[in-house]
Structure formats: structure tokens, C-alpha cells
Amino acid sequence: MELPVAIILLFIVVIIAMLALYLIATIAELIKINAGLDQVLVKVGEIATKTAPVNGVLDAVNTTLVAGRNLLEGLFVQKAGNDAAGLVESAFPGEGPRFLQRVGRTGTVVPIGEDYPRGAAILNSLLGVAPAPAAPAPVAAASGPSPSVRQGGRITLRGSSAPSSASSVAEPPSEPGRLSARGSRPWER
Amino acid sequence: MTILWVMVIVLGVTIPVLAMLLKGVLGAARSITPTVGAISGVAAAASTDLDAVIALVTTQNYISQVVAGLANYGGSLAVALPDA
Numbered sequence: 001m002e003l004p005v006a007i008i009l010l011f012i013v014v015i016i017a018m019l020a021l022y023l024i025a026t027i028a029e030l031i032k033i034n035a036g037l038d039q040v041l042v043k044v045g046e047i048a049t050k051t052a053p054v055n056g057v058l059d060a061v062n063t064t065l066v067a068g069r070n071l072l073e074g075l076f077v078q079k080a081g082n083d084a085a086g087l088v089e090s091a092f093p094g095e096g097p098r099f100l101q102r103v104g105r106t107g108t109v110v111p112i113g114e115d116y117p118r119g120a121a122i123l124n125s126l127l128g129v130a131p132a133p134a135a136p137a138p139v140a141a142a143s144g145p146s147p148s149v150r151q152g153g154r155i156t157l158r159g160s161s162a163p164s165s166a167s168s169v170a171e172p173p174s175e176p177g178r179l180s181a182r183g184s185r186p187w188e189r
Numbered sequence: 190m191t192i193l194w195v196m197v198i199v200l201g202v203t204i205p206v207l208a209m210l211l212k213g214v215l216g217a218a219r220s221i222t223p224t225v226g227a228i229s230g231v232a233a234a235a236s237t238d239l240d241a242v243i244a245l246v247t248t249q250n251y252i253s254q255v256v257a258g259l260a261n262y263g264g265s266l267a268v269a270l271p272d273a
Contacts, residue, residue: 036225043232081273
């Protein structure tokens with residue numbers, strides 16, 4: 001056998017051995033990948049199964065919430081009339097125009113202000129109490145209402161002073177007939 | 190005879206090139222394996238996290254009850270309060 005032929009045969013053997021070695025190792029890795037993807041497929045199937053009802057549930061929840069919101073806004077418009085948007089604007093600045101848009105009305109939103117005397121009067125009349133004083137003294141507030149005379153409350157939409165301490169945030173109403181809408185918007189927490 | 194030596198040279202160049210290509214393919218395949226394992230772990234964790242999704246049905250029922258309560262409350266207010 002001539003030398004070049006022997007070298008060629010040797011090279012061919014080396015190439016075949018190298019191909020076999022690398023391809024077998026690659027096949028082994030691909031088998032591992034296949035097994036791993038099988039596991040992933042099972043888990044992805046579980047995820048798809050578990051998330052399948054989410055859209056329907058969320059649609060139903062949103063429909064229910066929108067119906068409730070429309071109901072309460074309709075009631076609000078019915079009871080507050082032209083003051084409704086102003087009340088919303090006073091309690092939640094910036095919400096008045098959106099409220100008007102939702103209830104299908106047009107016009108300029110004029111904030112009611114800090115107090116809503118009409119609402120307080122209605123509430124006090126329902127509770128059968130006298131109207132509240134314009135500015136209750138702190139001493140009187142600390143001593144509490146007289147047992148013989150029930151004092152009425154005020155409907156305060158916003159505080160007159162800037163919030164200065166943590167105690168001014170979202171205090172629960174302590175007077176009869178007093179409603180407070182101060183504080184952050186619940187849906188933005 | 191010359192052509193045999195040419196073939197020897199060609200094969201001699203082919204072997205390292207082929208080795209380099211095969212090594213690249215094997216390296217790529219080996220790099221996929223841990224990624225697939227990581228994806229499997231994340232998918233398992235995500236599947237476990239989604240066990241609470243079934244509670245949305247309960248939430249839906251609660252929300253329906255709350256809105257029904259609000260509707261009743263609004264109905265009472267509609268009677269109790271005068272219209273504007």
C-alpha cells in the first residue's frame with residue numbers, strides 16, 4: 001500500500017470516529033432536552049388548565065361591578081341632581097368630569113366646597129336632630145353631646161386645612177350624621 | 190500520485206474544520222439543557238402559584254353578594270331620601 005493511500009484511509013477513519021463521537025453526544029443531549037421539554041409541556045398544560053376560567057370570571061366580576069356602579073351613580077344623580085358632579089369633584093378632585101361623562105350628562109363641574117348643607121339638612125331631618133353649629137368648639141367636642149339635646153352633624157367633603165399630621169388621615173366619623181370622604185381613593189391604594 | 194497527495198491535504202484540512210463544527214453543535218445542545226431545566230422549574234412554580242386561581246370563583250360570588258347588598262342599600266336610600 002502506498003503512503004498517501006494509507007494516510008487517506010487513516011484520515012477517513014478519524015473523520016468517521018469523530019462524527020460518531022460528537023453525534024452520539026449531541027443525540028444524548030437532545031434526548032435530555034426532549035425529556036425536559038416533556039416536563040415543561042406538562043406544567044404549561046397545568047397552567048393553561050388553571051387559567052382557563054380566569055377570563056370568564058373576570059368578565060363576570062367586571063360586569064357585576066359595572067352594574068353596581070351604574071346603579072349607585074344613577075341613584076346618586078337621582079338624589080343629588082345637579083349637585084352630583086360637584087359633590088364628586090369636591091370629594092375626589094378630577095373625577096367630576098368623568099362622572100358626568102359616565103352618567104351621560106354635559107355641563108361644567110362646579111365643586112360644592114367643603115360642606116354640603118343640603119345633604120346635612122336632609123340627614124339631620126332624617127335623624128331628627130338639630131342642625132350642627134358652624135364651627136364646633138374643641139371643648140364641646142371633647143365633652144360629647146348633651147344627653148338632652150342631640151346635635152346634628154355636617155357633611156364634610158374635604159378638609160379646610162392642609163393635612164399636617166397622620167391623625168388627619170381618614171378619621172372615622174364620630175358625630176351623628178357626619179360623613180367624611182377625605183383620604184385617598186380606595187381603588188387607588 | 191499527485192492527486193492522492195492533494196486528497197491527503199484536503200482531508201487534513203477537513204478534519205479540524207469538521208471537529209470545530211461538531212464541537213459547536215454539541216456545545217449548543219449542552220447549553221440548551223440547563224435552560225430547559227430552568228424553564229421547567231419556573232413552569233412548575235407558576236403552576237403552583239396558580240392554585241389560588243380557583244378562589245376567583247369564590248371572589249366572584251362574594252362580589253355578586255356585595256353588589257346585591259349595595260343594590261338593596263341603594264333601594265333603601267331611594268325610598269328614604271328625597272329626590273333632587
